[in-house]
Amino acid sequence: MDFRTLKQFLTLADTLHFGRASEVCHISPPTLSRAIKSLEESLGVMLFERDNRQVSLTREGKRFQSYVREALSQWEAINHALISDSQELKGELSVYCSVTASYSFLYDILHNFRQQYPLVEIKLHTGDPDQAIGHVLSGAEDIAIAAHPDKLPANLAFRKIAVSPLVFIAPKTGFDIPASDEEWSQTPMILSEQGIARKRVNKWFVRKEIKPRIYAQVAGNEAIVSMVSLGFGIGVVPKIVLDNSPLASRIHILKVSDSLKAYDVGICAQEKKLKNPVLRALWEQINISGE
Template sequence: MDHRLLSQFLALAETLHFGRASELSHISPSTLSRSIKQLEDSLGTELFLRDNRSVSLTPAGVKFQSYAREALTAWELLQSQLAETQGELKGEISMYCSVTASYSFLYDLLSSFRQAHPKIEIKLHTGDPESAIGRVLAGTEEVTIAAKPESLPAGLAFKHIATSPLVFIAPTQELQTDLPIGPDGVSDWAKTPMILSESGLARKRINRWFKRKGIKPTIYAQVAGHEAIVSMVSLGFGVGVVPRIVLDNSPLAQRVRILEASPALDAYEVGLFTLEKKLKNPLIQAFWHSIS
């Protein structure tokens, strides 16, 4: 079976969206649709239920998803092992991370690795950090840089890179409300407009922080992406919570200030993730062990 078809199937199985899956696969939606039809015809069963509004996996599609992941992993491992017998590793590693992670960590991570393994290419995709681990678990990406979750999913390997505090930030100017924020921090958290992540690790930790204090926060906005939180806070719309590394790399860093808050939020532990079984691949293994 054509391994490109398996990759395209997995992209659609993860995103359940023909437009996003075709972008990931670097093909047109019509080409992706033909590929899926080709797979379904060869298997004699439908893999997806689709209409004008939604796409979902059929029971057969769920089973085939497991097969496709295993088949691609075995194929990539064989390719790498054959390349290794020729004395020099070559091939591709698919990596995913947020834009912030790419310019915060990638240069240091890749500089020595590229010198040691010039024929290994890194295919980098950037996007929402909240989907990073899910893409590795789904088999869409081989390696990602992300914050370590409070509970590590089974079969996932993690390697620490850095620790980043999770901080409250306020605008250097006054908020666009009548509520002042003094140099010692917030006087009334219940009335302070908050700009928070829609979901993810930061949201879980801030929710827990307010719950411990017995406070129901006033949520002004819920947004996707920490960079957007910095932007909204800099304009005076409210107080936000972001990893310090995002703030340090933001062009708007001078327009916000870090607030003192007690107790401090648990820090982010940032690192590399891959599937444990992927570490058998000589390419992934070489990259993994190049990180000190």
């Protein structure tokens, strides 16, 4: 057994879903399945009951889950202590953000840190911004660039670095602001599958008493911009996404009444992980630069 396999087991034990767990672990479902099978063979017990519909922990799996949490916690504690005792800061730091966030913020966040701590290995993963906080809470990532949720989890630290309006966008030609509620109901909408933007636009439609016509639900704001630029409908994205998009010239922003609440963009990490000297050094540097 190694710590990577233990983290994979813990992710699956928390999600009870091979697809979601493999995505968090950045591996394919078959690779995760083989890792779990190998772990079960080395232990000589079944850790999961699985069929075509669901995954659940066995009694032995629940006991092993408690052990793994404690083992990983102790390993992080001793690892942090050893790093603190060394004269030069070194270690590994995993960062998650969207492609847009990597363009907009990552250089400013990591440039000085990288120069000051060249022995720290940075691992960057990009993906759907709506999954950023989940990756941090699950322990799959140390830190993420994310939008501040309406309700921040109690064990999550968040530092605001920017504000971005949330805007309605349409193709340059062919779509104007719907003149009435009836026209809004007939207008094809391209929206995020989930996340903060989807929740806020849903509330907007409820306030307007409009039943929207959902043309497409997609993962990732960049995909919304692409579909809007092709003329498929009206979308909702953070303005910062549009500002960094190569398709911005094919889009225009609709100035609707009762605008959506803006995004607070920032970095987030688990409170307990801020004891890690590597993560703390980055966090404190961002605090200084953000003042």
